[in-house]
Amino acid sequence: MDTPAPARPAVKATEESVLAIRHWTPTLLSFRCTRPAAFRFTPGHYTRLGLGSGEERVWRPYSLTSGPDEDVLEFIAVRVPGGEFSQRLGELKVGDGIGVDKAAYGFLTVNQLAPGKDLWMLASGTGLGPFMSILRDQAVWRDFERLILVHGVRHAAELAWRADIETMPPLAWRPQAKARLRYLPVVTREPGATVLADRIPLLLADGRLEAAAGCALSIADSRLMVCGNPELARSLREHLGARGYATNRRGVPGQMAFEKYW
Numbered sequence: 001m002d003t004p005a006p007a008r009p010a011v012k013a014t015e016e017s018v019l020a021i022r023h024w025t026p027t028l029l030s031f032r033c034t035r036p037a038a039f040r041f042t043p044g045h046y047t048r049l050g051l052g053s054g055e056e057r058v059w060r061p062y063s064l065t066s067g068p069d070e071d072v073l074e075f076i077a078v079r080v081p082g083g084e085f086s087q088r089l090g091e092l093k094v095g096d097g098i099g100v101d102k103a104a105y106g107f108l109t110v111n112q113l114a115p116g117k118d119l120w121m122l123a124s125g126t127g128l129g130p131f132m133s134i135l136r137d138q139a140v141w142r143d144f145e146r147l148i149l150v151h152g153v154r155h156a157a158e159l160a161w162r163a164d165i166e167t168m169p170p171l172a173w174r175p176q177a178k179a180r181l182r183y184l185p186v187v188t189r190e191p192g193a194t195v196l197a198d199r200i201p202l203l204l205a206d207g208r209l210e211a212a213a214g215c216a217l218s219i220a221d222s223r224l225m226v227c228g229n230p231e232l233a234r235s236l237r238e239h240l241g242a243r244g245y246a247t248n249r250r251g252v253p254g255q256m257a258f259e260k261y262w
């Protein structure tokens with residue numbers, strides 16, 4: 001069962017090793033580490049990562065970006081100015097040790113939603129992470145008819161995994177895949193980089209997002225997941241709430257789910 005992350009630093013953790021680092025920009029990186037044999041998670045979950053040694057170790061929550069069946073764990077992280085964990089991320093090297101909480105947490109998982117036909121995944125910045133994991137799980141390709149991934153970033157270089165997303169699903173899954181993916185990148189500070197260039201809540205409110213997706217929202221068929229900037233989540237929650245969409249309440253699955261990163 002999903003449980004909220006404990007407020008105190010993780011004590012039940014394993015020591016893993018960094019296997020690879022990919023720098024998307026000077027402040028945005030993704031990295032892979034070894035996966036403990038007993039580590040289980042549902043796509044959309046986050047865990048807690050620890051960097052630094054001994055008393056100096058700092059723990060922060062990070063969404064898993066890897067698929068549930070992969071041998072390694074993967075994460076994406078932005079380095080924010082002045083952040084304690086961000087400073088340690090800046091020094092991260094292949095071969096370094098990294099603490100990984102033994103448990104995974106969260107409610108941004110497909111099983112929090114009532115069954116539907118269209119799964120909308122709306123992300124800002126590193127909020128893309130959990131949706132990568134969800135798309136790297138064969139289940140959504142079988143269970144939905146349409147998958148719509150909207151990724152809003154400031155600059156085009158921050159459209160992490162763009163090329164990988166554009167070739168999804170993997171060839172091996174295609175015979176069983178019912179779903180078709182519509183990927184809508186949104187770059188807000190580089191005019192001309194993408195067709196859609198305004199903030200996601202505005203694009204949703206004025207109908208441009210549905211037009212670009214070629215898919216209208218409906219309470220009967222649409223399920224929405226939102227991740228990233230808390231203000232983005234707040235605006236979308238307000239807008240969708242006014243249109244009749246609800247979150248999971250007391251175990252009754254709803255039509256939308258949110259995760260805020262700060």
Ligand SMILES: Cc1cc2nc3c(=O)[nH]c(=O)nc-3n(C[C@H](O)[C@H](O)[C@H](O)COP(=O)(O)OP(=O)(O)OC[C@H]3O[C@@H](n4cnc5c(N)ncnc54)[C@H](O)[C@@H]3O)c2cc1C
Nearest residue numbers: 060061062063076077078080083084085086126129261262
């Ligand atoms: C459930 C959950 C999952 C998370 N998953 C991720 C993830 O997959 N990738 C990731 O990079 N971060 C993620 N975060 C945020 C992450 O835990 C850290 O807060 C972040 O990496 C910065 O840590 P810090 O110590 O450097 O600065 P902090 O002191 O933790 O943060 C300083 C400030 O930086 C800004 N900030 C923090 N995180 C972000 C972010 N991701 N994007 C934009 N601005 C931010 C906020 O203004 C925040 O107040 C998640 C947070 C939560 C609650």
Ligand SMILES: NC(=O)c1ccc[n+]([C@@H]2O[C@H](COP(=O)([O-])OP(=O)(O)OC[C@H]3O[C@@H](n4cnc5c(N)ncnc54)[C@H](OP(=O)(O)O)[C@@H]3O)[C@@H](O)[C@H]2O)c1
Nearest residue numbers: 027078080124125126152153154188189199200229231232
């Ligand atoms: N991205 C960079 O170039 C950069 C460089 C160095 C440091 N940083 C730091 O890294 C952190 C994260 O930056 P980030 O770019 O990943 O995340 P971000 O600021 O949340 O921006 C990601 C996307 O979300 C949009 N957005 C921001 N606020 C929104 C709101 N209230 N409603 C709807 N959409 C909203 C942004 O649009 P807008 O463009 O309109 O804001 C952008 O398209 C920040 O603390 C920043 O200071 C970023």
